[in-house]
Amino acid sequence: MKAKTNYFSTLIALALLTVGCNNKEQEQEKTQVVKVNVQKIQKVSKVQELDYSATIEADNTAQISFAVPGVVNTVTVKEGQTVKNGQLLASLDATTYSNALQIANLSFEQTLDMYYRLDELYAKGSLPEKDYIDIRTKLAQSAANKRISAKQIKDTRLCAPMSGIITHRFIEKGSAAAPGIPAFSIIKTDMVYAKITVPESEVGIFKQGMVANLFIPTLNDSIKGKISIINPQADDRSKTFTIKIKIDNGNQKLLPGMLAYAKINPMKTEKVIVIPATAVVRDADDITYVYVVNKDEIAVRKRVTVGSITGMQEVIIKEGLSENDTIVTAGQSQLKDGSLVSF
Incomplete structure:
Protein backbone atom coordinates (compact mmCIF):
# COMPACT_ATOMS: atom_id res chain seq x y z
CA MET A 1 0.00 0.00 0.00
CA LYS A 2 2.88 2.29 0.85
CA ALA A 3 4.62 1.45 -2.49
CA LYS A 4 1.44 2.29 -4.40
CA THR A 5 1.21 5.67 -2.69
CA ASN A 6 4.83 6.47 -3.55
CA TYR A 7 4.16 5.52 -7.20
CA PHE A 8 1.26 8.00 -7.55
CA SER A 9 3.26 10.71 -5.81
CA THR A 10 6.07 10.24 -8.32
CA LEU A 11 3.64 10.53 -11.28
CA ILE A 12 2.17 13.77 -9.92
CA ALA A 13 5.61 15.24 -9.42
CA LEU A 14 6.64 14.35 -12.98
CA ALA A 15 3.44 15.91 -14.36
CA LEU A 16 4.02 19.13 -12.43
CA LEU A 17 7.62 19.20 -13.63
CA THR A 18 6.54 18.72 -17.26
CA VAL A 19 3.95 21.51 -17.02
CA GLY A 20 6.53 23.76 -15.43
CA CYS A 21 9.02 23.06 -18.23
CA ASN A 22 6.39 23.68 -20.93
CA ASN A 23 5.37 26.96 -19.35
CA LYS A 24 9.00 27.95 -19.10
CA GLU A 25 9.62 27.11 -22.77
CA GLN A 26 6.49 29.04 -23.85
CA GLU A 27 7.55 31.99 -21.75
CA GLN A 28 11.01 31.92 -23.34
CA GLU A 29 9.50 31.63 -26.82
CA LYS A 30 7.14 34.50 -26.08
CA THR A 31 9.88 36.75 -24.83
CA VAL A 47 6.35 62.45 -60.77
CA GLN A 48 2.81 61.14 -60.91
CA GLU A 49 2.27 58.11 -63.10
CA LEU A 50 -1.16 56.56 -63.31
CA ASP A 51 -1.64 52.88 -64.14
CA TYR A 52 -4.77 51.34 -65.61
CA SER A 53 -5.92 48.11 -67.17
CA ALA A 54 -7.17 48.62 -70.72
CA THR A 55 -9.07 46.70 -73.37
CA ILE A 56 -8.45 47.12 -77.09
CA GLU A 57 -11.52 48.10 -79.10
CA ALA A 58 -12.09 48.44 -82.85
CA ASP A 59 -12.36 51.90 -84.37
CA ASN A 60 -15.70 50.98 -85.88
CA THR A 61 -17.98 47.94 -85.79
CA ALA A 62 -20.87 47.42 -88.18
CA GLN A 63 -23.46 44.75 -88.84
CA ILE A 64 -24.44 44.91 -92.51
CA SER A 65 -27.44 43.41 -94.26
CA PHE A 66 -29.07 43.31 -97.69
CA ALA A 67 -31.45 46.14 -98.56
CA VAL A 68 -33.79 43.77 -100.42
CA PRO A 69 -35.09 40.27 -99.69
CA GLY A 70 -33.98 37.26 -101.66
CA VAL A 71 -32.13 33.97 -101.75
CA VAL A 72 -28.36 34.02 -101.36
CA ASN A 73 -26.58 32.56 -104.38
CA THR A 74 -22.99 33.69 -103.70
CA VAL A 75 -20.88 34.20 -100.57
CA THR A 76 -17.32 35.32 -101.31
CA VAL A 77 -15.79 35.84 -97.84
CA LYS A 78 -15.37 33.95 -94.59
CA GLU A 79 -14.91 34.87 -90.95
CA GLY A 80 -11.54 36.34 -90.09
CA GLN A 81 -10.91 37.52 -93.64
CA THR A 82 -9.63 41.04 -94.27
CA VAL A 83 -11.71 42.93 -96.83
CA LYS A 84 -11.40 46.27 -98.58
CA ASN A 85 -13.96 49.03 -98.95
CA GLY A 86 -16.35 48.19 -101.81
CA GLN A 87 -15.36 44.51 -102.01
CA LEU A 88 -18.19 42.10 -102.89
CA LEU A 89 -19.23 39.99 -99.90
CA ALA A 90 -22.34 38.18 -101.15
CA SER A 91 -25.12 38.40 -103.72
CA LEU A 92 -28.77 37.38 -104.13
CA ASP A 93 -30.62 35.73 -106.98
CA ALA A 94 -31.64 38.78 -109.05
CA THR A 95 -34.06 37.09 -111.49
CA THR A 96 -37.20 38.66 -110.02
CA TYR A 97 -35.63 42.10 -109.89
CA SER A 98 -34.30 41.82 -113.45
CA ASN A 99 -37.80 41.01 -114.71
CA ALA A 100 -39.20 43.92 -112.73
CA LEU A 101 -36.63 46.24 -114.31
CA GLN A 102 -37.52 45.00 -117.78
CA ILE A 103 -41.20 45.70 -117.15
CA ALA A 104 -40.34 49.15 -115.74
CA ASN A 105 -38.25 49.98 -118.82
CA LEU A 106 -41.08 48.98 -121.20
CA SER A 107 -43.58 51.00 -119.19
CA PHE A 108 -41.28 54.01 -119.20
CA GLU A 109 -40.73 53.83 -122.98
CA GLN A 110 -44.47 53.54 -123.58
CA THR A 111 -45.25 56.46 -121.29
CA LEU A 112 -42.45 58.56 -122.81
CA ASP A 113 -43.80 57.98 -126.34
CA MET A 114 -47.26 59.03 -125.17
CA TYR A 115 -45.81 62.11 -123.54
CA TYR A 116 -44.11 63.22 -126.79
CA ARG A 117 -47.39 62.87 -128.68
CA LEU A 118 -49.44 64.79 -126.16
CA ASP A 119 -46.74 67.40 -125.69
CA GLU A 120 -47.06 68.36 -129.36
CA LEU A 121 -50.81 68.69 -129.01
CA TYR A 122 -50.41 70.76 -125.85
CA ALA A 123 -47.95 73.06 -127.63
CA LYS A 124 -50.56 73.65 -130.37
CA GLY A 125 -53.26 74.33 -127.78
CA SER A 126 -55.20 71.18 -128.69
CA LEU A 127 -54.77 69.40 -125.31
CA PRO A 128 -56.46 70.44 -122.07
CA GLU A 129 -54.17 71.45 -119.21
CA LYS A 130 -55.52 68.65 -117.03
CA ASP A 131 -54.58 65.91 -119.53
CA TYR A 132 -51.12 67.36 -119.99
CA ILE A 133 -50.45 67.40 -116.23
CA ASP A 134 -51.72 63.83 -116.02
CA ILE A 135 -49.29 62.52 -118.66
CA ARG A 136 -46.38 64.37 -117.06
CA THR A 137 -47.23 62.76 -113.72
CA LYS A 138 -47.39 59.29 -115.28
CA LEU A 139 -44.03 59.88 -116.94
CA ALA A 140 -42.43 60.89 -113.62
CA GLN A 141 -43.90 57.83 -111.89
CA SER A 142 -42.67 55.56 -114.65
CA ALA A 143 -39.16 57.01 -114.40
CA ALA A 144 -39.20 56.54 -110.63
CA ASN A 145 -40.27 52.88 -111.00
CA LYS A 146 -37.42 52.37 -113.41
CA ARG A 147 -34.89 53.83 -110.96
CA ILE A 148 -36.30 51.75 -108.07
CA SER A 149 -36.03 48.55 -110.08
CA ALA A 150 -32.47 49.40 -111.12
CA LYS A 151 -31.50 50.07 -107.51
CA GLN A 152 -33.07 46.79 -106.38
CA ILE A 153 -30.83 44.91 -108.78
CA LYS A 154 -27.83 46.80 -107.45
CA ASP A 155 -28.91 45.98 -103.88
CA THR A 156 -28.72 42.26 -104.62
CA ARG A 157 -24.95 42.70 -104.35
CA LEU A 158 -23.71 43.32 -100.81
CA CYS A 159 -20.35 45.12 -100.66
CA ALA A 160 -18.12 46.07 -97.72
CA PRO A 161 -18.90 49.61 -96.52
CA MET A 162 -15.35 49.96 -95.15
CA SER A 163 -12.03 48.17 -95.01
CA GLY A 164 -11.80 45.80 -92.08
CA ILE A 165 -12.11 42.22 -90.85
CA ILE A 166 -15.15 39.95 -91.09
CA THR A 167 -15.90 38.80 -87.54
CA HIS A 168 -19.22 36.99 -88.14
CA ARG A 169 -20.92 35.51 -91.20
CA PHE A 170 -24.61 34.88 -90.63
CA ILE A 171 -25.59 33.66 -94.13
CA GLU A 172 -24.80 30.71 -96.38
CA LYS A 173 -25.51 29.97 -100.02
CA GLY A 174 -29.18 29.09 -100.41
CA SER A 175 -30.32 30.83 -97.24
CA ALA A 176 -32.93 33.56 -97.24
CA ALA A 177 -31.91 37.16 -96.64
CA ALA A 178 -34.08 40.08 -95.62
CA PRO A 179 -33.59 43.79 -94.91
CA GLY A 180 -32.50 44.46 -91.34
CA ILE A 181 -31.32 40.88 -90.75
CA PRO A 182 -27.51 40.95 -90.35
CA ALA A 183 -25.55 39.10 -93.01
CA PHE A 184 -22.05 39.99 -91.80
CA SER A 185 -20.34 41.75 -88.92
CA ILE A 186 -17.26 43.75 -89.85
CA ILE A 187 -14.76 45.69 -87.74
CA LYS A 188 -12.41 48.48 -88.79
CA THR A 189 -9.00 47.99 -87.15
CA ASP A 190 -6.50 50.22 -88.98
CA MET A 191 -7.08 52.50 -85.99
CA VAL A 192 -8.03 51.08 -82.57
CA TYR A 193 -8.78 52.37 -79.08
CA ALA A 194 -7.53 51.28 -75.68
CA LYS A 195 -10.44 51.81 -73.28
CA ILE A 196 -9.78 52.53 -69.62
CA THR A 197 -12.07 53.48 -66.75
CA VAL A 198 -11.01 56.05 -64.16
CA PRO A 199 -12.57 57.14 -60.85
CA GLU A 200 -14.16 60.52 -60.36
CA SER A 201 -11.17 61.73 -58.31
CA GLU A 202 -8.84 61.30 -61.31
CA VAL A 203 -10.93 62.12 -64.38
CA GLY A 204 -10.18 65.86 -64.10
CA ILE A 205 -6.48 65.19 -64.67
CA PHE A 206 -6.94 63.94 -68.22
CA LYS A 207 -6.95 66.11 -71.31
CA GLN A 208 -7.41 65.24 -74.95
CA GLY A 209 -4.08 64.73 -76.68
CA MET A 210 -2.23 63.45 -73.59
CA VAL A 211 0.24 60.69 -74.46
CA ALA A 212 -0.24 57.21 -72.99
CA ASN A 213 2.25 54.35 -72.95
CA LEU A 214 0.66 50.95 -73.40
CA PHE A 215 2.10 47.48 -72.88
CA ILE A 216 0.42 44.58 -74.69
CA PRO A 217 1.24 41.31 -72.83
CA THR A 218 0.02 39.11 -75.69
CA LEU A 219 2.47 40.74 -78.11
CA ASN A 220 5.10 41.49 -75.45
CA ASP A 221 5.31 44.92 -77.02
CA SER A 222 4.88 48.55 -76.01
CA ILE A 223 3.16 51.22 -78.06
CA LYS A 224 2.16 54.86 -77.68
CA GLY A 225 -1.26 56.40 -78.11
CA LYS A 226 -3.09 59.64 -77.42
CA ILE A 227 -6.23 60.28 -75.41
CA SER A 228 -8.95 61.20 -77.88
CA ILE A 229 -12.26 60.56 -76.09
CA ILE A 230 -13.21 61.49 -72.53
CA ASN A 231 -16.78 60.46 -71.83
CA PRO A 232 -18.40 63.15 -69.64
CA GLN A 233 -21.08 60.76 -68.37
CA ALA A 234 -20.17 58.49 -65.44
CA ASP A 235 -21.34 54.90 -65.28
CA ASP A 236 -24.49 54.70 -63.15
CA ARG A 237 -23.26 51.77 -61.06
CA SER A 238 -19.49 52.13 -60.73
CA LYS A 239 -19.42 55.95 -60.97
CA THR A 240 -16.33 55.68 -63.17
CA PHE A 241 -15.61 57.52 -66.41
CA THR A 242 -14.59 55.95 -69.71
CA ILE A 243 -11.53 57.27 -71.51
CA LYS A 244 -10.35 56.04 -74.92
CA ILE A 245 -6.77 56.16 -76.16
CA LYS A 246 -6.41 56.24 -79.94
CA ILE A 247 -3.68 54.01 -81.41
CA ASP A 248 -2.42 53.70 -84.98
CA ASN A 249 -2.75 50.05 -86.01
CA GLY A 250 -1.67 50.06 -89.63
CA ASN A 251 0.11 46.74 -89.20
CA GLN A 252 -3.12 45.15 -87.84
CA LYS A 253 -1.22 43.63 -84.87
CA LEU A 254 -3.66 44.89 -82.27
CA LEU A 255 -6.93 42.97 -82.21
CA PRO A 256 -10.15 43.88 -80.41
CA GLY A 257 -10.42 42.19 -77.04
CA MET A 258 -6.69 42.18 -76.29
CA LEU A 259 -5.72 43.31 -72.80
CA ALA A 260 -3.24 46.11 -72.22
CA TYR A 261 -1.71 48.11 -69.38
CA ALA A 262 -1.73 51.88 -69.75
CA LYS A 263 0.66 54.28 -68.05
CA ILE A 264 -0.20 57.97 -68.22
CA ASN A 265 1.97 60.79 -66.92
CA PRO A 266 -0.08 63.93 -66.24
CA MET A 267 3.15 65.93 -65.63
CA LYS A 268 2.38 66.46 -61.95
CA THR A 269 4.14 65.45 -58.74
Whole structure:
Protein backbone atom coordinates (compact mmCIF):
# COMPACT_ATOMS: atom_id res chain seq x y z
CA MET A 1 0.00 0.00 0.00
CA LYS A 2 2.88 2.29 0.85
CA ALA A 3 4.62 1.45 -2.49
CA LYS A 4 1.44 2.29 -4.40
CA THR A 5 1.21 5.67 -2.69
CA ASN A 6 4.83 6.47 -3.55
CA TYR A 7 4.16 5.52 -7.20
CA PHE A 8 1.26 8.00 -7.55
CA SER A 9 3.26 10.71 -5.81
CA THR A 10 6.07 10.24 -8.32
CA LEU A 11 3.64 10.53 -11.28
CA ILE A 12 2.17 13.77 -9.92
CA ALA A 13 5.61 15.24 -9.42
CA LEU A 14 6.64 14.35 -12.98
CA ALA A 15 3.44 15.91 -14.36
CA LEU A 16 4.02 19.13 -12.43
CA LEU A 17 7.62 19.20 -13.63
CA THR A 18 6.54 18.72 -17.26
CA VAL A 19 3.95 21.51 -17.02
CA GLY A 20 6.53 23.76 -15.43
CA CYS A 21 9.02 23.06 -18.23
CA ASN A 22 6.39 23.68 -20.93
CA ASN A 23 5.37 26.96 -19.35
CA LYS A 24 9.00 27.95 -19.10
CA GLU A 25 9.62 27.11 -22.77
CA GLN A 26 6.49 29.04 -23.85
CA GLU A 27 7.55 31.99 -21.75
CA GLN A 28 11.01 31.92 -23.34
CA GLU A 29 9.50 31.63 -26.82
CA LYS A 30 7.14 34.50 -26.08
CA THR A 31 9.88 36.75 -24.83
CA GLN A 32 12.41 35.78 -27.53
CA VAL A 33 13.69 38.96 -29.18
CA VAL A 34 14.38 38.94 -32.93
CA LYS A 35 17.10 41.17 -34.28
CA VAL A 36 15.85 43.13 -37.33
CA ASN A 37 16.59 46.18 -39.44
CA VAL A 38 13.94 48.87 -39.54
CA GLN A 39 13.14 52.05 -41.45
CA LYS A 40 10.85 54.94 -40.64
CA ILE A 41 8.54 55.82 -43.50
CA GLN A 42 8.59 59.29 -45.00
CA LYS A 43 6.57 60.41 -48.00
CA VAL A 44 8.61 61.53 -51.00
CA SER A 45 7.76 63.60 -54.06
CA LYS A 46 7.49 61.62 -57.27
CA VAL A 47 6.35 62.45 -60.77
CA GLN A 48 2.81 61.14 -60.91
CA GLU A 49 2.27 58.11 -63.10
CA LEU A 50 -1.16 56.56 -63.31
CA ASP A 51 -1.64 52.88 -64.14
CA TYR A 52 -4.77 51.34 -65.61
CA SER A 53 -5.92 48.11 -67.17
CA ALA A 54 -7.17 48.62 -70.72
CA THR A 55 -9.07 46.70 -73.37
CA ILE A 56 -8.45 47.12 -77.09
CA GLU A 57 -11.52 48.10 -79.10
CA ALA A 58 -12.09 48.44 -82.85
CA ASP A 59 -12.36 51.90 -84.37
CA ASN A 60 -15.70 50.98 -85.88
CA THR A 61 -17.98 47.94 -85.79
CA ALA A 62 -20.87 47.42 -88.18
CA GLN A 63 -23.46 44.75 -88.84
CA ILE A 64 -24.44 44.91 -92.51
CA SER A 65 -27.44 43.41 -94.26
CA PHE A 66 -29.07 43.31 -97.69
CA ALA A 67 -31.45 46.14 -98.56
CA VAL A 68 -33.79 43.77 -100.42
CA PRO A 69 -35.09 40.27 -99.69
CA GLY A 70 -33.98 37.26 -101.66
CA VAL A 71 -32.13 33.97 -101.75
CA VAL A 72 -28.36 34.02 -101.36
CA ASN A 73 -26.58 32.56 -104.38
CA THR A 74 -22.99 33.69 -103.70
CA VAL A 75 -20.88 34.20 -100.57
CA THR A 76 -17.32 35.32 -101.31
CA VAL A 77 -15.79 35.84 -97.84
CA LYS A 78 -15.37 33.95 -94.59
CA GLU A 79 -14.91 34.87 -90.95
CA GLY A 80 -11.54 36.34 -90.09
CA GLN A 81 -10.91 37.52 -93.64
CA THR A 82 -9.63 41.04 -94.27
CA VAL A 83 -11.71 42.93 -96.83
CA LYS A 84 -11.40 46.27 -98.58
CA ASN A 85 -13.96 49.03 -98.95
CA GLY A 86 -16.35 48.19 -101.81
CA GLN A 87 -15.36 44.51 -102.01
CA LEU A 88 -18.19 42.10 -102.89
CA LEU A 89 -19.23 39.99 -99.90
CA ALA A 90 -22.34 38.18 -101.15
CA SER A 91 -25.12 38.40 -103.72
CA LEU A 92 -28.77 37.38 -104.13
CA ASP A 93 -30.62 35.73 -106.98
CA ALA A 94 -31.64 38.78 -109.05
CA THR A 95 -34.06 37.09 -111.49
CA THR A 96 -37.20 38.66 -110.02
CA TYR A 97 -35.63 42.10 -109.89
CA SER A 98 -34.30 41.82 -113.45
CA ASN A 99 -37.80 41.01 -114.71
CA ALA A 100 -39.20 43.92 -112.73
CA LEU A 101 -36.63 46.24 -114.31
CA GLN A 102 -37.52 45.00 -117.78
CA ILE A 103 -41.20 45.70 -117.15
CA ALA A 104 -40.34 49.15 -115.74
CA ASN A 105 -38.25 49.98 -118.82
CA LEU A 106 -41.08 48.98 -121.20
CA SER A 107 -43.58 51.00 -119.19
CA PHE A 108 -41.28 54.01 -119.20
CA GLU A 109 -40.73 53.83 -122.98
CA GLN A 110 -44.47 53.54 -123.58
CA THR A 111 -45.25 56.46 -121.29
CA LEU A 112 -42.45 58.56 -122.81
CA ASP A 113 -43.80 57.98 -126.34
CA MET A 114 -47.26 59.03 -125.17
CA TYR A 115 -45.81 62.11 -123.54
CA TYR A 116 -44.11 63.22 -126.79
CA ARG A 117 -47.39 62.87 -128.68
CA LEU A 118 -49.44 64.79 -126.16
CA ASP A 119 -46.74 67.40 -125.69
CA GLU A 120 -47.06 68.36 -129.36
CA LEU A 121 -50.81 68.69 -129.01
CA TYR A 122 -50.41 70.76 -125.85
CA ALA A 123 -47.95 73.06 -127.63
CA LYS A 124 -50.56 73.65 -130.37
CA GLY A 125 -53.26 74.33 -127.78
CA SER A 126 -55.20 71.18 -128.69
CA LEU A 127 -54.77 69.40 -125.31
CA PRO A 128 -56.46 70.44 -122.07
CA GLU A 129 -54.17 71.45 -119.21
CA LYS A 130 -55.52 68.65 -117.03
CA ASP A 131 -54.58 65.91 -119.53
CA TYR A 132 -51.12 67.36 -119.99
CA ILE A 133 -50.45 67.40 -116.23
CA ASP A 134 -51.72 63.83 -116.02
CA ILE A 135 -49.29 62.52 -118.66
CA ARG A 136 -46.38 64.37 -117.06
CA THR A 137 -47.23 62.76 -113.72
CA LYS A 138 -47.39 59.29 -115.28
CA LEU A 139 -44.03 59.88 -116.94
CA ALA A 140 -42.43 60.89 -113.62
CA GLN A 141 -43.90 57.83 -111.89
CA SER A 142 -42.67 55.56 -114.65
CA ALA A 143 -39.16 57.01 -114.40
CA ALA A 144 -39.20 56.54 -110.63
CA ASN A 145 -40.27 52.88 -111.00
CA LYS A 146 -37.42 52.37 -113.41
CA ARG A 147 -34.89 53.83 -110.96
CA ILE A 148 -36.30 51.75 -108.07
CA SER A 149 -36.03 48.55 -110.08
CA ALA A 150 -32.47 49.40 -111.12
CA LYS A 151 -31.50 50.07 -107.51
CA GLN A 152 -33.07 46.79 -106.38
CA ILE A 153 -30.83 44.91 -108.78
CA LYS A 154 -27.83 46.80 -107.45
CA ASP A 155 -28.91 45.98 -103.88
CA THR A 156 -28.72 42.26 -104.62
CA ARG A 157 -24.95 42.70 -104.35
CA LEU A 158 -23.71 43.32 -100.81
CA CYS A 159 -20.35 45.12 -100.66
CA ALA A 160 -18.12 46.07 -97.72
CA PRO A 161 -18.90 49.61 -96.52
CA MET A 162 -15.35 49.96 -95.15
CA SER A 163 -12.03 48.17 -95.01
CA GLY A 164 -11.80 45.80 -92.08
CA ILE A 165 -12.11 42.22 -90.85
CA ILE A 166 -15.15 39.95 -91.09
CA THR A 167 -15.90 38.80 -87.54
CA HIS A 168 -19.22 36.99 -88.14
CA ARG A 169 -20.92 35.51 -91.20
CA PHE A 170 -24.61 34.88 -90.63
CA ILE A 171 -25.59 33.66 -94.13
CA GLU A 172 -24.80 30.71 -96.38
CA LYS A 173 -25.51 29.97 -100.02
CA GLY A 174 -29.18 29.09 -100.41
CA SER A 175 -30.32 30.83 -97.24
CA ALA A 176 -32.93 33.56 -97.24
CA ALA A 177 -31.91 37.16 -96.64
CA ALA A 178 -34.08 40.08 -95.62
CA PRO A 179 -33.59 43.79 -94.91
CA GLY A 180 -32.50 44.46 -91.34
CA ILE A 181 -31.32 40.88 -90.75
CA PRO A 182 -27.51 40.95 -90.35
CA ALA A 183 -25.55 39.10 -93.01
CA PHE A 184 -22.05 39.99 -91.80
CA SER A 185 -20.34 41.75 -88.92
CA ILE A 186 -17.26 43.75 -89.85
CA ILE A 187 -14.76 45.69 -87.74
CA LYS A 188 -12.41 48.48 -88.79
CA THR A 189 -9.00 47.99 -87.15
CA ASP A 190 -6.50 50.22 -88.98
CA MET A 191 -7.08 52.50 -85.99
CA VAL A 192 -8.03 51.08 -82.57
CA TYR A 193 -8.78 52.37 -79.08
CA ALA A 194 -7.53 51.28 -75.68
CA LYS A 195 -10.44 51.81 -73.28
CA ILE A 196 -9.78 52.53 -69.62
CA THR A 197 -12.07 53.48 -66.75
CA VAL A 198 -11.01 56.05 -64.16
CA PRO A 199 -12.57 57.14 -60.85
CA GLU A 200 -14.16 60.52 -60.36
CA SER A 201 -11.17 61.73 -58.31
CA GLU A 202 -8.84 61.30 -61.31
CA VAL A 203 -10.93 62.12 -64.38
CA GLY A 204 -10.18 65.86 -64.10
CA ILE A 205 -6.48 65.19 -64.67
CA PHE A 206 -6.94 63.94 -68.22
CA LYS A 207 -6.95 66.11 -71.31
CA GLN A 208 -7.41 65.24 -74.95
CA GLY A 209 -4.08 64.73 -76.68
CA MET A 210 -2.23 63.45 -73.59
CA VAL A 211 0.24 60.69 -74.46
CA ALA A 212 -0.24 57.21 -72.99
CA ASN A 213 2.25 54.35 -72.95
CA LEU A 214 0.66 50.95 -73.40
CA PHE A 215 2.10 47.48 -72.88
CA ILE A 216 0.42 44.58 -74.69
CA PRO A 217 1.24 41.31 -72.83
CA THR A 218 0.02 39.11 -75.69
CA LEU A 219 2.47 40.74 -78.11
CA ASN A 220 5.10 41.49 -75.45
CA ASP A 221 5.31 44.92 -77.02
CA SER A 222 4.88 48.55 -76.01
CA ILE A 223 3.16 51.22 -78.06
CA LYS A 224 2.16 54.86 -77.68
CA GLY A 225 -1.26 56.40 -78.11
CA LYS A 226 -3.09 59.64 -77.42
CA ILE A 227 -6.23 60.28 -75.41
CA SER A 228 -8.95 61.20 -77.88
CA ILE A 229 -12.26 60.56 -76.09
CA ILE A 230 -13.21 61.49 -72.53
CA ASN A 231 -16.78 60.46 -71.83
CA PRO A 232 -18.40 63.15 -69.64
CA GLN A 233 -21.08 60.76 -68.37
CA ALA A 234 -20.17 58.49 -65.44
CA ASP A 235 -21.34 54.90 -65.28
CA ASP A 236 -24.49 54.70 -63.15
CA ARG A 237 -23.26 51.77 -61.06
CA SER A 238 -19.49 52.13 -60.73
CA LYS A 239 -19.42 55.95 -60.97
CA THR A 240 -16.33 55.68 -63.17
CA PHE A 241 -15.61 57.52 -66.41
CA THR A 242 -14.59 55.95 -69.71
CA ILE A 243 -11.53 57.27 -71.51
CA LYS A 244 -10.35 56.04 -74.92
CA ILE A 245 -6.77 56.16 -76.16
CA LYS A 246 -6.41 56.24 -79.94
CA ILE A 247 -3.68 54.01 -81.41
CA ASP A 248 -2.42 53.70 -84.98
CA ASN A 249 -2.75 50.05 -86.01
CA GLY A 250 -1.67 50.06 -89.63
CA ASN A 251 0.11 46.74 -89.20
CA GLN A 252 -3.12 45.15 -87.84
CA LYS A 253 -1.22 43.63 -84.87
CA LEU A 254 -3.66 44.89 -82.27
CA LEU A 255 -6.93 42.97 -82.21
CA PRO A 256 -10.15 43.88 -80.41
CA GLY A 257 -10.42 42.19 -77.04
CA MET A 258 -6.69 42.18 -76.29
CA LEU A 259 -5.72 43.31 -72.80
CA ALA A 260 -3.24 46.11 -72.22
CA TYR A 261 -1.71 48.11 -69.38
CA ALA A 262 -1.73 51.88 -69.75
CA LYS A 263 0.66 54.28 -68.05
CA ILE A 264 -0.20 57.97 -68.22
CA ASN A 265 1.97 60.79 -66.92
CA PRO A 266 -0.08 63.93 -66.24
CA MET A 267 3.15 65.93 -65.63
CA LYS A 268 2.38 66.46 -61.95
CA THR A 269 4.14 65.45 -58.74
CA GLU A 270 2.58 63.66 -55.81
CA LYS A 271 3.57 62.60 -52.31
CA VAL A 272 3.91 58.82 -52.11
CA ILE A 273 5.18 56.19 -49.70
CA VAL A 274 8.22 54.38 -51.08
CA ILE A 275 9.81 51.44 -49.25
CA PRO A 276 12.53 48.90 -50.12
CA ALA A 277 11.21 45.97 -52.13
CA THR A 278 12.87 43.61 -49.65
CA ALA A 279 10.47 44.78 -46.93
CA VAL A 280 7.48 43.31 -48.74
CA VAL A 281 6.55 39.71 -48.02
CA ARG A 282 4.19 37.61 -50.14
CA ASP A 283 2.53 34.58 -48.55
CA ALA A 284 1.22 31.35 -50.08
CA ASP A 285 -2.17 32.98 -50.70
CA ASP A 286 -0.49 35.71 -52.78
CA ILE A 287 -1.20 38.33 -50.12
CA THR A 288 1.44 41.04 -49.74
CA TYR A 289 2.27 42.45 -46.33
CA VAL A 290 4.98 44.12 -44.27
CA TYR A 291 5.87 44.05 -40.58
CA VAL A 292 5.25 47.33 -38.76
CA VAL A 293 6.98 47.87 -35.41
CA ASN A 294 4.80 49.57 -32.81
CA LYS A 295 5.90 51.66 -29.83
CA ASP A 296 6.27 48.50 -27.69
CA GLU A 297 8.77 47.14 -30.22
CA ILE A 298 6.38 44.41 -31.31
CA ALA A 299 6.19 43.45 -35.00
CA VAL A 300 2.65 43.57 -36.37
CA ARG A 301 1.84 42.04 -39.73
CA LYS A 302 0.07 44.58 -41.94
CA ARG A 303 -1.41 43.95 -45.37
CA VAL A 304 -0.43 46.42 -48.11
CA THR A 305 -1.29 47.18 -51.73
CA VAL A 306 1.84 47.52 -53.86
CA GLY A 307 2.03 49.90 -56.81
CA SER A 308 4.81 50.25 -59.34
CA ILE A 309 8.50 49.46 -58.83
CA THR A 310 10.99 52.31 -59.01
CA GLY A 311 14.43 52.09 -60.55
CA MET A 312 16.12 51.81 -57.13
CA GLN A 313 14.59 48.46 -56.13
CA GLU A 314 11.90 50.24 -54.21
CA VAL A 315 8.14 49.93 -54.45
CA ILE A 316 5.34 52.43 -54.08
CA ILE A 317 2.75 51.49 -51.46
CA LYS A 318 -0.76 52.54 -52.45
CA GLU A 319 -2.61 51.36 -49.33
CA GLY A 320 -1.83 49.93 -45.92
CA LEU A 321 0.90 52.22 -44.53
CA SER A 322 1.03 55.73 -43.15
CA GLU A 323 3.78 58.27 -42.91
CA ASN A 324 6.01 57.81 -39.81
CA ASP A 325 5.25 54.07 -39.58
CA THR A 326 8.35 52.01 -38.76
CA ILE A 327 8.72 48.92 -40.93
CA VAL A 328 11.04 45.92 -40.85
CA THR A 329 13.38 45.87 -43.85
CA ALA A 330 15.48 42.80 -42.95
CA GLY A 331 14.99 39.78 -40.69
CA GLN A 332 11.34 39.11 -41.57
CA SER A 333 11.96 35.40 -42.04
CA GLN A 334 12.32 35.00 -38.25
CA LEU A 335 9.21 37.02 -37.43
CA LYS A 336 5.65 36.13 -36.55
CA ASP A 337 2.76 38.46 -35.91
CA GLY A 338 3.39 39.75 -32.39
CA SER A 339 7.12 38.96 -32.23
CA LEU A 340 9.27 41.15 -29.99
CA VAL A 341 12.07 42.80 -31.97
CA SER A 342 15.24 44.76 -31.39
CA PHE A 343 17.15 46.99 -33.78
